[in-house]
Amino acid sequence: MGVVLFFAATWLTIAAGWLIAVRLPRRRQRLITHPDHGEWLAGLGLTHPADFLALESLVVSGHPGRQVLRLRLGEGDEARTVYLKRQTQVRRAERLRNFLCGRGWASNSLCESKMLEALRRYDLPAPRWLAAGEDGSDAFLLVEAAEGASLPQALQQMDDSQRRPFAAKFGRALGWLHGQGFVHRDLYAKHVLVEPSGDVTLIDWQRAACKNRLSYRDRVRDLAALHATLPDRLAGPAERLELLRAYVGSEKSELRRLARAVEREADRLLRYRHVREKRQASAADQAWVCLEGEALCLTPAMAAAYPGDEASWLSLDRQPVPPDDRP
Numbered sequence: 001m002g003v004v005l006f007f008a009a010t011w012l013t014i015a016a017g018w019l020i021a022v023r024l025p026r027r028r029q030r031l032i033t034h035p036d037h038g039e040w041l042a043g044l045g046l047t048h049p050a051d052f053l054a055l056e057s058l059v060v061s062g063h064p065g066r067q068v069l070r071l072r073l074g075e076g077d078e079a080r081t082v083y084l085k086r087q088t089q090v091r092r093a094e095r096l097r098n099f100l101c102g103r104g105w106a107s108n109s110l111c112e113s114k115m116l117e118a119l120r121r122y123d124l125p126a127p128r129w130l131a132a133g134e135d136g137s138d139a140f141l142l143v144e145a146a147e148g149a150s151l152p153q154a155l156q157q158m159d160d161s162q163r164r165p166f167a168a169k170f171g172r173a174l175g176w177l178h179g180q181g182f183v184h185r186d187l188y189a190k191h192v193l194v195e196p197s198g199d200v201t202l203i204d205w206q207r208a209a210c211k212n213r214l215s216y217r218d219r220v221r222d223l224a225a226l227h228a229t230l231p232d233r234l235a236g237p238a239e240r241l242e243l244l245r246a247y248v249g250s251e252k253s254e255l256r257r258l259a260r261a262v263e264r265e266a267d268r269l270l271r272y273r274h275v276r277e278k279r280q281a282s283a284a285d286q287a288w289v290c291l292e293g294e295a296l297c298l299t300p301a302m303a304a305a306y307p308g309d310e311a312s313w314l315s316l317d318r319q320p321v322p323p324d325d326r327p
Contacts (some may be wrong), residue, residue, distance in 0.1 A: 031133035032113060041131055044073055049133035052140050055084055065089035070145070081145040082130065085109060085206075090139045101209070107139035108206040115205045116143070122180050125173060125201045146193050146201040154194035155234040166198055167239040171246030173200055174223070181211045183218040188278050189229040220258070223247070224265035229278040 031049050033041055046052055057071035060083075069084040090107040098104065103111045113132035120126060128144040148154070155163060170192075177184075184191075185207040193201045211218075227240060241259065248254045269275045 029133075029135050030110070031131065032110065033131045034117075034129060037130045040074070040078065046131070049135035049138075049140070052084065052131060052133060052142060053086060053135055053138050057084070083143050083145055085112075085141040085143070087139040088137070090134070090137050107134055109139040109141040110134065112141050112206040112208075115208050115210070118210060119182065119205070122182075124177055124180065124182065125199070126205060127201060127203055146203065148193035148195040148199075148201060151189045151192035151194055151200075152231065152234055155230075163235065163239050164242050166194075167235070167242040168246040169198055170200055171243035172249075174243075175247040175249060177202075178214050178219050178222070181214060182208060183211070183214055184208050184222050184225075187222040187225045188275075189226060190278060192226070216261075220261045220265050223258075223262045224269055225275075227262050228266040228269045228275055231279055 029049055031047075031052075041047075055069065055071060057069045059067045060070045061068045065088055067086050067088070069086065071082060071084060073080055073082055087107060087109055090109075094108060095105050098106050098108070098111050103114070110132050113129045116126050116129040120128065127146045130142040130144060132141045133139065149157070158166065184202060184205065186204055187202070191202060191204045193203060195201070223244070230240075241255075244259055244262065245252075245255055248258060270279070
């Protein structure tokens with residue numbers, strides 16, 4: 001009987017959420033700025049969500065509906081390198097999912113800003129957020145660029161004597177993170193930035209969560225994602241075991257059990273192509289320029305060769321229709 005009531009309550013909550021979604025207006029404007037940086041942003045003329053969404057620069061990563069732009073804001077000593085994470089397709093299903101998780105009727109961008117603020121309060125390894133907002137079906141998050149190289153790049157620059165001490169330091173940092181109830185859920189190697197001091201910053205927290213107590217599966221899933229996406233040539237068994245040993249701390253009896261669980265989960269994750277691709281050697285930095293929204297993406301060199309709208313003829317919807325060769 002209790003199980004029936006649980007599923008009935010779940011479906012009623014989902015149905016109520018969809019009813020709210022249908023009745024809420026599509027056009028929503030909301031802007032949140034960090035108290036320490038709001039005045040600086042206002043001085044740059046960034047006072048409305050549309051101002052942030054209109055910023056243009058090279059796109060350094062992303063996929064349809066979500067782009068990450070790297071740009072320089074301000075002048076002189078106050079200039080900062082920032083990343084603008086821009087969403088152009090915030091769907092109601094996304095808002096409903098966040099609503100059911102207790103994050104409010106919000107986009108992933110707003111939810112990530114709240115997560116970053118919580119992480120900073122605990123002095124955990126996360127970038128500093130500057131602003132977040134929504135404008136209709138578009139949303140954004142502005143974060144300050146974190147120092148350091150990606151984990152694969154940093155390991156390439158370390159010798160064997162440096163990797164094991166770093167693995168221990170990183171393992172203790174992950175143990176502290178999980179001990180405070182935070183789970184990343186996308187802890188891939190490329191989402192770990194390593195500073196020259198050996199301190200780490202974790203980026204891309206849009207799917208993260210904070211719980212009163214993490215489950216064993218949550219912990220294993222994070223560690224396995226890191227294990228699966230780190231090439232063997234950059235971290236051997238000794239370094240990986242050192243990380244787990246530092247992670248468990250004084251609970252040495254858990255080390256063997258945890259290592260086996262992480263290995264099994266990593267094998268499962270590697271069945272997915274996108275995980276296997278993340279394990280490959282990092283390519284050179286890529287960037288592109290979007291034209292006509294996201295209908296056409298060009299490298300900076302190509303965009304410079306076709307200034308203005310001259311390159312629009314390359315978009316797929318302007319290609320000639322092949323003749324009909326049917327008899």
